[in-house]
Amino acid sequence: MPVILLSIAMLIISIIFKLAAVFRLTIPLLYVVAMNTFWRSWYQAHQSLGDIIFFVLLGLVVLSWIISLVRKIQSIFQKRQEEKDLESIVRYRIREQRRNDVQPDEHGGYAMDLSDIELSDDED
Numbered sequence: 001m002p003v004i005l006l007s008i009a010m011l012i013i014s015i016i017f018k019l020a021a022v023f024r025l026t027i028p029l030l031y032v033v034a035m036n037t038f039w040r041s042w043y044q045a046h047q048s049l050g051d052i053i054f055f056v057l058l059g060l061v062v063l064s065w066i067i068s069l070v071r072k073i074q075s076i077f078q079k080r081q082e083e084k085d086l087e088s089i090v091r092y093r094i095r096e097q098r099r100n101d102v103q104p105d106e107h108g109g110y111a112m113d114l115s116d117i118e119l120s121d122d123e124d
Contacts, residue, residue, distance in 0.1 A: 024064055028057040089117060
């Protein structure tokens with residue numbers, strides 16, 4: 001019976017640390033564990049300082065979340081702008097071919113050289 005309880009406890013601890021790693025909460029979690037096990041007397045003597053340190057760590061985690069979110073939003077807007085730019089270049093070249101009386105192929109499209117355009121194939 002004790003082996004089963006120990007196994008369940010280890011599984012729960014493993015899940016908690018994996019979730020903490022996913023949400024970037026590993027350092028605050030380690031801080032809480034250390035304060036409650038190794039430095040309990042120091043924490044009880046300096047509780048307000050210990051709480052401030054903990055909340056600063058949480059604030060840094062939230063700041064990292066905000067920075068990641070802003071970067072993701074910027075990359076989405078940048079990708080949309082690149083797509084709009086490419087679309088306008090292709091439209092311009094189609095108009096240019098129509099002006100030069102180039103006839104479309106059997107599918108109604110135009111053959112054009114796009115080798116001078118740098119295309120990014122980044123998939124986020």
